[in-house]
Amino acid sequence: MRTIDDLDVSGKRVFVRADLNVPLDGERITDDGRIRASLPTITTLRDRGARVVVAAHLGRPKGAPDPKFSLRPVAARLGELLGAPVAFASDTAGESARAVTGALADGEVALVENLRFEPGETSKDDAERAEFADRLAGLADLYVGDGFGAVHRRHASVVDLPQRLPHAVGGLVLAEIEVLRKLTGDPERPYAVVLGGSKVSDKLGVIDNLLGTADRLLIGGGMVFTFLKAKGYEVGSSLLEADQLDTVRGYLERAEKQGVEIVLPVDVVAAEAFSAEAPHAPVAADAIPADRMGLDIGPKSQELFAQKLADAATVFWNGPMGVFELEPYSHGTRELALALTQSAAFTVVGGGDSAAAVRALGFEESAFGHISTGGGASLEYLEGKPLPGIEALDD
Ligand SMILES: Nc1ncnc2c1ncn2[C@@H]1O[C@H](COP(=O)(O)OP(=O)(O)OP(=O)(O)O)[C@@H](O)[C@H]1O
Numbered sequence: 001m002r003t004i005d006d007l008d009v010s011g012k013r014v015f016v017r018a019d020l021n022v023p024l025d026g027e028r029i030t031d032d033g034r035i036r037a038s039l040p041t042i043t044t045l046r047d048r049g050a051r052v053v054v055a056a057h058l059g060r061p062k063g064a065p066d067p068k069f070s071l072r073p074v075a076a077r078l079g080e081l082l083g084a085p086v087a088f089a090s091d092t093a094g095e096s097a098r099a100v101t102g103a104l105a106d107g108e109v110a111l112v113e114n115l116r117f118e119p120g121e122t123s124k125d126d127a128e129r130a131e132f133a134d135r136l137a138g139l140a141d142l143y144v145g146d147g148f149g150a151v152h153r154r155h156a157s158v159v160d161l162p163q164r165l166p167h168a169v170g171g172l173v174l175a176e177i178e179v180l181r182k183l184t185g186d187p188e189r190p191y192a193v194v195l196g197g198s199k200v201s202d203k204l205g206v207i208d209n210l211l212g213t214a215d216r217l218l219i220g221g222g223m224v225f226t227f228l229k230a231k232g233y234e235v236g237s238s239l240l241e242a243d244q245l246d247t248v249r250g251y252l253e254r255a256e257k258q259g260v261e262i263v264l265p266v267d268v269v270a271a272e273a274f275s276a277e278a279p280h281a282p283v284a285a286d287a288i289p290a291d292r293m294g295l296d297i298g299p300k301s302q303e304l305f306a307q308k309l310a311d312a313a314t315v316f317w318n319g320p321m322g323v324f325e326l327e328p329y330s331h332g333t334r335e336l337a338l339a340l341t342q343s344a345a346f347t348v349v350g351g352g353d354s355a356a357a358v359r360a361l362g363f364e365e366s367a368f369g370h371i372s373t374g375g376g377a378s379l380e381y382l383e384g385k386p387l388p389g390i391e392a393l394d395d
């Protein structure tokens with residue numbers, strides 16, 4: 001793969017596909033980790049006289065502009081961190097984007113609006129993606145793939161655009177792969193993987209492969225309830241992927257046959273509603289009341305998980321153990337992070353919210369082996385799957 005060093009960028013418009021999918025509270029960025037992680041590539045390009053056109057997605061808007069998911073606050077934060085103005089285009093590849101990117105001088109930076117405001121970005125239809133990629137290609141002369149958190153997505157800006165422009169891999173993607181490579185092949189054992197979060201349907205599939213590599217799988221967060229239901233327990237109004245129950249039963253059987261330990265919570269914090277103020281209490285995992293939803297792993301599970309991680313030599317963790325953004329449901333995630341900082345294992349935390357949680361709960365980044373910007377992307381890398389956004393950069 002070509003790197004930025006192999007490109008002659010001076011005076012050229014360079015399209016940087018970054019992952020700036022940061023958590024927001026209204027217009028306030030609650031964690032800017034992914035913006036910071038994108039700075040080295042942007043700075044290198046600026047220093048070398050490039051006109052930098054940054055593009056990224058935010059959240060999951062439905063292929064049309066939605067002010068809730070505007071990247072405008074990200075442009076402001078990026079400018080602060082760079083110490084230089086960042087011009088913001090109010091569309092992604094339309095009139096504003098053409099004007100703003102066309103007006104860039106050498107060393108200047110622009111950010112275009114959320115890629116997912118255009119239906120072509122995430123379309124499964126090749127022609128629709130191609131049409132959008134053609135318009136994006138009109139904004140730049142060169143392409144740099146640096147959005148590690150999105151390299152597992154077969155999206156127009158990730159896969160189709162680099163086919164249209166001379167391209168290179170960015171430093172963030174290279175750095176992430178270098179660390180994650182240590183977890184593929186033959187990681188030091190016992191190797192434990194902790195899965196949580198809310199993108200359950202996205203991430204259940206990775207378990208198939210993890211059963212062949214990990215010694216222990218700890219399940220927390222929104223993942224839990226599909227497992228509990230598959231074991232025959234009721235889960236109230238908790239997050240559930242009802243159409244995945246058979247798949248999960250299959251995982252439980254295979255895990256037993258293959259000697260992989262699947263560790264499920266023995267208790268969960270069950271609340272009357274998705275709110276910090278709602279009445280809530282720990283209940284046994286097999287006794288979740290019908291009118292309650294599980295929003296965190298309970299105190300006994302926190303102890304159990306810490307115990308199961310104590311002797312691990314390698315740990316990969318993706319997905320918060322609970323709705324950590326609300327204090328009453330943050331304890332599971334905090335205790336898990338604490339257990340990792342106290343273990344002698346090589347620890348990797350991956351994912352936008354997982355990394356944000358660790359920082360929000362006051363842990364030092366240096367207490368972990370590596371904090372990756374990619375959640376789903378890291379998991380798919382660990383599965384050994386070819387990642388579309390990396391293949392697209394490989395000539
Ligand atoms: N029991 C639960 N019910 C509902 N949501 C939950 C539960 N537990 C955790 N979550 C939510 O999961 C979200 C994070 O999940 P997600 O899978 O996106 O993780 P991530 O680390 O951001 O990974 P990625 O980078 O792949 O997005 C958090 O916003 C948290 O509130």
Ligand SMILES: O=C(O)[C@H](O)COP(=O)(O)O
Pocket residue numbers: 019021059060149150153199351352374375376377
């Ligand atoms: O948060 C992430 O994992 C990446 O930004 C990818 O987002 P997505 O899961 O919405 O594609």
